[in-house]
Amino acid sequence: MRKVGIGIDIGGTNTQIGFVDEDGKVFLETTMSTLLGETFEEYLEELYNVIETAKAESKEKFDIIGIGVGAPNGNFYKGTIEFAPNLKWKGVIEVTKLMTEKFGIPAVLTNDANAAAIGEMMFGGAKGMNNFIIITLGTGLGSGIVVNGELVYGHDGFAGELGHVIVEKGGRVCGCGRRGCLETYASATGIRRTAFEVIADRNQETLLSSLSYDDITSFKIYEAAQNGDHIAREIFRETGRYLGEALADFVANGSPEAIFLFGGLANAGDLILEPTEKYMEENLLHIFKNKVKLQISQLNEGDAAVVGAAALAWKEFNV
Amino acid sequence: MRKVGIGIDIGGTNTQIGFVDEDGKVFLETTMSTLLGETFEEYLEELYNVIETAKAESKEKFDIIGIGVGAPNGNFYKGTIEFAPNLKWKGVIEVTKLMTEKFGIPAVLTNDANAAAIGEMMFGGAKGMNNFIIITLGTGLGSGIVVNGELVYGHDGFAGELGHVIVEKGGRVCGCGRRGCLETYASATGIRRTAFEVIADRNQETLLSSLSYDDITSFKIYEAAQNGDHIAREIFRETGRYLGEALADFVANGSPEAIFLFGGLANAGDLILEPTEKYMEENLLHIFKNKVKLQISQLNEGDAAVVGAAALAWKEFNV
Numbered sequence: 001m002r003k004v005g006i007g008i009d010i011g012g013t014n015t016q017i018g019f020v021d022e023d024g025k026v027f028l029e030t031t032m033s034t035l036l037g038e039t040f041e042e043y044l045e046e047l048y049n050v051i052e053t054a055k056a057e058s059k060e061k062f063d064i065i066g067i068g069v070g071a072p073n074g075n076f077y078k079g080t081i082e083f084a085p086n087l088k089w090k091g092v093i094e095v096t097k098l099m100t101e102k103f104g105i106p107a108v109l110t111n112d113a114n115a116a117a118i119g120e121m122m123f124g125g126a127k128g129m130n131n132f133i134i135i136t137l138g139t140g141l142g143s144g145i146v147v148n149g150e151l152v153y154g155h156d157g158f159a160g161e162l163g164h165v166i167v168e169k170g171g172r173v174c175g176c177g178r179r180g181c182l183e184t185y186a187s188a189t190g191i192r193r194t195a196f197e198v199i200a201d202r203n204q205e206t207l208l209s210s211l212s213y214d215d216i217t218s219f220k221i222y223e224a225a226q227n228g229d230h231i232a233r234e235i236f237r238e239t240g241r242y243l244g245e246a247l248a249d250f251v252a253n254g255s256p257e258a259i260f261l262f263g264g265l266a267n268a269g270d271l272i273l274e275p276t277e278k279y280m281e282e283n284l285l286h287i288f289k290n291k292v293k294l295q296i297s298q299l300n301e302g303d304a305a306v307v308g309a310a311a312l313a314w315k316e317f318n319v
Numbered sequence: 320m321r322k323v324g325i326g327i328d329i330g331g332t333n334t335q336i337g338f339v340d341e342d343g344k345v346f347l348e349t350t351m352s353t354l355l356g357e358t359f360e361e362y363l364e365e366l367y368n369v370i371e372t373a374k375a376e377s378k379e380k381f382d383i384i385g386i387g388v389g390a391p392n393g394n395f396y397k398g399t400i401e402f403a404p405n406l407k408w409k410g411v412i413e414v415t416k417l418m419t420e421k422f423g424i425p426a427v428l429t430n431d432a433n434a435a436a437i438g439e440m441m442f443g444g445a446k447g448m449n450n451f452i453i454i455t456l457g458t459g460l461g462s463g464i465v466v467n468g469e470l471v472y473g474h475d476g477f478a479g480e481l482g483h484v485i486v487e488k489g490g491r492v493c494g495c496g497r498r499g500c501l502e503t504y505a506s507a508t509g510i511r512r513t514a515f516e517v518i519a520d521r522n523q524e525t526l527l528s529s530l531s532y533d534d535i536t537s538f539k540i541y542e543a544a545q546n547g548d549h550i551a552r553e554i555f556r557e558t559g560r561y562l563g564e565a566l567a568d569f570v571a572n573g574s575p576e577a578i579f580l581f582g583g584l585a586n587a588g589d590l591i592l593e594p595t596e597k598y599m600e601e602n603l604l605h606i607f608k609n610k611v612k613l614q615i616s617q618l619n620e621g622d623a624a625v626v627g628a629a630a631l632a633w634k635e636f637n638v
């Protein structure tokens with residue numbers, strides 16, 4: 001029997017499921033709609049059936065140590081999803097309690113960025129590191145912080161909201177109701193906003209001038225930059241400047257060994273890494289200069305969320 | 320025999336020494352000049368004599384569990400003081416190694432703000448707390464961060480430099496060579512600088528207008544505010560605004576249960592606490608609002624450094 005943890009990543013639209021062994025290898029990977037059923041209990045019934053079907057159809061037999069769940073607004077301490085704006089279940093959902101009752105095995109939950117941090121620590125570039133940060137650059141900016149070998153959950157389970165430190169007083173409007181949050185600059189959405197500002201400011205020829213706000217994406221900016229478009233490169237530099245300056249402050253706080261960039265924008269590789277590193281180093285307090293490794297995550301983006309969620313199960317239940 | 324840890328606080332001019340029991344009560348408190356001797360070894364010889372003399376002259380007998388040292392630029396991991404600008408010993412000093420050799424008992428070292436954090440946790444307002452921050456508002460701004468019940472030292476032992484996060488891009492010149500660091504606004508020095516800016520900006524009648532930059536102190540600004548001086552109150556509000564905004568970002572990072580203010584400026588009580596809390600709450604991400612306790616440290620300023628240093632010994636050696 002192959003010993004695995006079940007990793008479940010609950011997104012607004014889709015739920016990804018995978019059985020993950022202790023080397024981070026994924027088996028029986030599958031997907032279902034998060035929108036199935038009216039209530040969370042009904043969704044859970046569907047989830048149970050999907051997993052049982054996958055097990056039944058597999059030639060291999062599995063010894064399941066537990067379930068790890070990654071979800072937006074996931075609270076590790078309580079095992080709940082709380083008031084998640086992008087999920088259809090409202091209020092507080094007792095996820096791990098209901099899952100354990102349904103599946104008869106232990107379950108643990110955290111938010112997606114924390115799951116990525118644990119995935120990086122167990123199976124990625126942070127193996128053996130006790131102090132590091134992972135920054136997830138998706139629609140917003142998430143973060144998972146590891147200190148003394150442990151995830152930082154804080155007093156209430158919601159620590160690590162680095163996307164919502166204020167990097168520009170009175171700056172861009174953020175979905176959280178405030179202005180100037182880091183994620184309004186450094187994220188897939190942030191780079192679109194920067195693109196429009198830079199294009200407007202420079203008023204020069206660029207491959208991007210034919211694109212509407214609806215059409216411009218971080219990938220299209222990436223393509224233009226790869227084709228030598230100066231404005232597109234400037235957009236990445238600006239994005240890296242905001243991110244690098246913020247990272248310098250995070251270093252003064254926790255002095256991590258490494259910072260990993262993960263997700264959409266991190267796929268731009270050196271285009272985002274180089275300016276971020278330049279501005280981080282320029283803004284570091286002297287004692288921290290040339291010490292912090294800034295790297296692209298070694299997790300495979302396709303299954304990182306499932307692997308990270310399963311890593312949490314491995315960490316908690318592999319005794 | 321009374322079981323104690325020896326707490327030693329090494330300052331630029333004076334070294335404070337105290338024997339501290341497990342309730343934080345201080346015995347045989349004494350002081351010597353940090354300037355004695357040419358080398359650290361010679362200083363250590365003097366320190367040894369001071370401690371042996373105090374022990375010999377005491378009627379009480381002590382069972383010493385170990386030595387805890389608080390010092391600027393103290394590195395917990397290595398037990399060294401490294402390149403401390405305010406101490407006369409240059410380069411890297413192997414403090415704990417030399418002390419253990421001289422005294423024949425174990426020694427441990429950290430910087431002064433981290434020592435204060437451990438003191439607050441063992442003997443002050445942070446008893447039973449696993450996630451909190453202490454901010455020391457002296458000539459500069461120091462900080463000690465506790466996460467999951469442990470001090471945050473980071474990868475290199477120098478984490479917790481919250482005085483050097485940038486709160487105003489291109490802002491005030493800082494001793495670290497950069498601009499806009501928090502400690503240039505929120506510290507005993509910072510409030511003097513704010514005083515001069517506010518006085519210059521308002522050009523109104525104030526009790527402070529007769530004071531030169533050499534003469535103005537946080538205590539004189541405090542006295543003026545207590546006497547109803549509007550400009551002095553405005554100076555505290557401005558200081559609290561910078562500090563409160565920065566604290567809101569620290570909360571997004573580690574979500575602490577409480578933040579303690581300690582040292583010179585914290586003695587102003589509500590004059591600094593109220594604006595700091597107001598601006599912190601105004602700038603918090605909604606999920607953190609009305610959760611974080613902002614308090615004045617419960618350590619007695621007179622012996623807090625010694626008590627904090629001894630607390631470290633208690634923490635490390637009381638097995």
